[in-house]
Amino acid sequence: MLILESDVIVAMKELAVKLKNIFSKHKEIILPVLMLLIIPSISSYILGYTYSAHSVRNxxxxxxxxxxxxxxxxxxxxxxxxxxxxxxxxxxxxxxxxxxxxxxxxxxxxxxxxxxxxxxxxxxxxxxxxxxxxxxxxxxxxxxxxxxxxxxxxxxxxxxxxxxxxxxxxxxxxxxxxIPMQSNPIFLGNPTRSTANFILQGMLIGIAQIGIIILGVLIVKEKENPISLLSKSIGFGIIGAISILFSLIIQIKYFEIPYKGSIVGGITLTILFSIVTINLGVLFKLILKDKLSAVKNSSLIISGTTLITGYTFPLMAMPDIFKKLAKFIPFLYYGGSMRDLSLLGLNFNDILPEVYDLIKYLVITWIVMLIILAIKKVLIKRNLLKYKIAKKIVQRRRKYEIAKAHR
Missing domain, CATH: 3.40.1710.10 (abc type-2 transporter like domain)
Incomplete structure (x- = not known):
């Protein structure tokens, strides 16, 4: 019995050491993943509690x-x-x-x-x-x-x-x-006129997407394999989607935020949006090279997307330049669709146009990623060839100088 217990203790110690080594080796990725999974959920509880009355009272x-x-x-x-x-x-x-x-x-x-x-x-x-x-x-x-x-x-x-x-x-x-004329206002999808019902989703997605795009920046290595990078964009995109979905589930289960539409539609949109956001982070890193600069610029740009895409202020009331600009922002095809799924009870067919738009966005970002990687590979080979040529020239000069010195 004592021998068995000692074996278990040894095995646990070995496991702890392995986990510690893994964490030390990959902490640059593990920590952001943990933060991405934790912070939106905590925010969901805080915001849910704040808006638990669904309207400002007292x-x-x-x-x-x-x-x-x-x-x-x-x-x-x-x-x-x-x-x-x-x-x-x-x-x-x-x-x-x-x-x-x-x-x-x-x-x-x-x-x-x-x-x-x-x-x-x-x-x-x-x-x-x-x-x-x-x-x-x-x-x-x-x-x-x-x-x-x-x-x-x-x-x-x-x-x-x-x-x-x-x-x-x-x-x-x-x-x-x-009162010769009367009206009977009916608020489809939000009969209680609750601000929380339409704004909380956007706020939580906004919090999560900043973490997702930063994660996209951090997963890029100096010498990146194209297939590996595409696989990572899918894998970490799914982690980002889990973060968003978990924070929304908290709202639905504990704070009575409605969700009346297609569950499959919501999950599909969330996964596509998350992978696209990861890809944007990857592109920032590939273009800017410096990791810190890529994190700062990507998070700053992505944080303003909810304003430009008409989630809080109607896009129809914005200047034409913003309407055109909004078409290039993935949140346009995700935020509003998720809100309509939740409040209006849309089915999967109703959101197919947005699904197709996000798929197009996904394919385009993948193609751009591969093009940049291919260009970088050509440039590296060219620089390596130049280095080899320069090295040979230097070696020949040295041999010539040595030979000349012996004469």
Missing amino acids: IPTIIVDHDNSTLSQSFVKQVNTNEIFNVTNYSQSDDDVKNLIERGNVVVGIIIPKEFSKDLIDGKAPKMMIIYDGAQMSAVSSAKTRAAEILGTIKASYLIKVGEGKTGIMPAVAKNNV
Whole structure:
């Protein structure tokens, strides 16, 4: 029994030594791979927790009610009971709104003017002032939408009552007269209007693609075999895809981010995009030669692709030059397609054009890689030939000089 235990200990020590040697030999690649697998997953948890409510809530708000009428109190009550707002301060001074916003204590300030209710009844169209902290636009967007809804509800309610009082008609008829046209907005794919549902994917892919392109730079050796390099681009591309998919799975499983579309389609797009991104890193290294310079330039350029490709700001609203430039960026064919797969429930056939585009991109990057390697090989042979010729010339001169010295 003791002999068996000692054998196991020896075997474990030998394994530890082997693993240590492997790590020491390949740490330049192993560390970036580990970081690529770990950082996007950690980011997924952090961002998922941050956006777990799927919308900004409990926005610090101050209310200044100079009117104190039944109408103004009704508005204040609706703001108070709405999950978007968190009324932290009440005041009678308008200056408090500006001071608290500047200090960062509140994001929204609502000022109800004196005789607001009376002016409304008299048809003077009074104005309620709502002040926002322009430095926090995510919160402001939610607050503006909800404030408009509350004001719209109160306005409609008031007009219906006026209509009932002046004409003596039934409430339903008064409502139809006051609001002759109605709309019923439907948000396909994102009925909750959650910012997290469409922006988190892009943020996580953006984090992962920086790590993937850096990994592409690092896998290139000084004397690279073309077949080996193509194999590495596929292998490390799949590792990059695993990193992206794992971070997205965390969002879907733990933070209720929807994914309604084809799973095969999502995996296919992710693998193709990851391999293409690896290839771009390889090309940066082959062109720039210096590894540090390639890492800096590749990560800097790739980090801006989500902005240019219209993921956060519509491409249709951009200048024509950006629309043309976006066609050369792989994220254009991946980011939007993944978002549509998740929210609109597209099937594999719906994303076939993007799959073909990424395959074309993949083939082109492989061809360019092979061309650069072939050119480098020719240049190396030419330089080697020059070196040999120069060496022979030097040797002949030495022999001539030695022979001349003996005469």
